[in-house]
Amino acid sequence: MPRYKRFADASVSEKILDSMFLITIGIGYLFALLNLYYTDQGRDGEPGLSVKDIQLAYYGSHNQTxxxxxxxxxxxxxxxxxxxxxxxxxxxxxxxxxxxxxxxxxxxxxxxxxxxxxxxxxxxxxxxxxxxxxxxxxETDTGATIPALVRVSHIHLFGIAFILFFVGRIFILCEIPVWLKRITVAIPFLFLIGDIFSWYIAKLIPGFAYVIIANGALMGTAFGAQLLTSLYQMWFYKPKSNPVEM
Ligand code: HEC
Structure with missing residues (x-):
C-alpha cells in the first residue's frame, strides 16, 4: 500500500518554509482585499464598497452620459x-x-x-x-473595457493559479477526510475561473455583480480554510492514524 507524506513526516525546516510562505501569502491576500476596496469604493458617490460600486465597475451606468x-x-x-x-x-x-x-x-x-x-x-x-x-x-459609460478585462484576466489566472497550487500542495499534507481534501483542493481553482468569466457576463448583465461577489467570497473562504488548517496541523496537530491515501 502506498504511503503518502503528511506534516508528521516534514522536517522543521520544511515546516518553517511552508509557514513563512503561507503567512506571507495570507498578508498578501489581505492587501488584495484592501486594494479592491480602494479601487471600487465610492464609484456610486457613496463612501464604502457596495454592490452598486461593483456594477458600475463592470457594467457601467449605460443610459447616463x-x-x-x-x-x-x-x-x-x-x-x-x-x-x-x-x-x-x-x-x-x-x-x-x-x-x-x-x-x-x-x-x-x-x-x-x-x-x-x-x-x-x-x-x-x-x-x-x-x-x-x-x-x-x-459617450455612455459602459464600465470596464474588454482590453482591460483581458489584461487583468490573464494576470489573475497565471498569478493566482501559482499561489493556489503551492498552498494546495502544502494543504495536501494535512490529515482530514480524504473526500473533503479532494474537494477542497479543487474549489479555489473552480471559483477563480468562475470569477474571471463572471466579469465578462457582468459587463452585459448588471445583476452578475452578485455572482462576482459570491465567487470572490467563496474562493477566499476555501483559500483561507486551506491556509489556516495547514498552519494549525503543521504545528499543533498530533496524528492518530497511518495515512494511506492522498
Ligand atoms: C454660471 C456658470 C455656468 C453656466 C451658465 C453653465 N454651467 Fe455647466 N458647469 C458650471 C460649473 C461651475 C461646473 C462644474 C461644477 C459642477 O459640476 O457642478 C459645470 C459643470 C457642467 C458639466 C459637467 C462637466 C463634467 O466634467 O462632467 C456639464 C456637462 C455642464 N456643466 C453642462 C452645462 C450646460 C449644458 C449648460 C447650459 C445649459 C451649462 N452647463 C451652463 C458652470 C456653468
Whole structure:
C-alpha cells in the first residue's frame, strides 16, 4: 500500500518554509482585499464598497452620459425651458452627430452655457466652444473595457493559479477526510475561473455583480480554510492514524 507524506513526516525546516510562505501569502491576500476596496469604493458617490460600486465597475451606468446627467441635474436651471433640454437630450440619443449639433444644439449652448463653459470664464470646466469638446461628454459609460478585462484576466489566472497550487500542495499534507481534501483542493481553482468569466457576463448583465461577489467570497473562504488548517496541523496537530491515501 502506498504511503503518502503528511506534516508528521516534514522536517522543521520544511515546516518553517511552508509557514513563512503561507503567512506571507495570507498578508498578501489581505492587501488584495484592501486594494479592491480602494479601487471600487465610492464609484456610486457613496463612501464604502457596495454592490452598486461593483456594477458600475463592470457594467457601467449605460443610459447616463455626463452631459445628460448635468442637464437633468445641476445644469438644468441654466436652460431657458424644457424644450431646450429635450433638444439636447434628443441629439444625444440620436448619436450626437455634428451637423445636428451646429444646427440645433450649438445655438442653445451659445446662449445659455458658453458664458461659463469657455476659456474666457477661466473656470476649470469643459469648454463648449467646439463640437469635439461637447461630444466627449456624450459617450455612455459602459464600465470596464474588454482590453482591460483581458489584461487583468490573464494576470489573475497565471498569478493566482501559482499561489493556489503551492498552498494546495502544502494543504495536501494535512490529515482530514480524504473526500473533503479532494474537494477542497479543487474549489479555489473552480471559483477563480468562475470569477474571471463572471466579469465578462457582468459587463452585459448588471445583476452578475452578485455572482462576482459570491465567487470572490467563496474562493477566499476555501483559500483561507486551506491556509489556516495547514498552519494549525503543521504545528499543533498530533496524528492518530497511518495515512494511506492522498
Ligand atoms: C454660471 C456658470 C455656468 C453656466 C451658465 C453653465 N454651467 Fe455647466 N458647469 C458650471 C460649473 C461651475 C461646473 C462644474 C461644477 C459642477 O459640476 O457642478 C459645470 C459643470 C457642467 C458639466 C459637467 C462637466 C463634467 O466634467 O462632467 C456639464 C456637462 C455642464 N456643466 C453642462 C452645462 C450646460 C449644458 C449648460 C447650459 C445649459 C451649462 N452647463 C451652463 C458652470 C456653468
Amino acid at each position: 455626463r452631459l445628460g446627467a448635468a442637464i437633468n441635474g445641476p445644469m438644468e436651471s441654466n436652460l431657458p425651458n424644457p424644450a431646450a433640454k429635450q433638444t439636447i437630450l434628443d441629439w444625444i440619443n440620436r448619436g450626437a452627430k455634428e451637423a445636428e449639433f451646429h444646427e440645433k444644439v450649438e445655438p442653445i449652448m451659445q446662449q445659455n452655457c458658453v458664458m461659463c463653459h469657455s476659456a474666457e470664464s477661466g473656470l476649470p470646466i469643459p469648454h463648449f466652444t467646439s463640437y469635439a469638446n461637447v461630444v466627449k461628454l456624450t
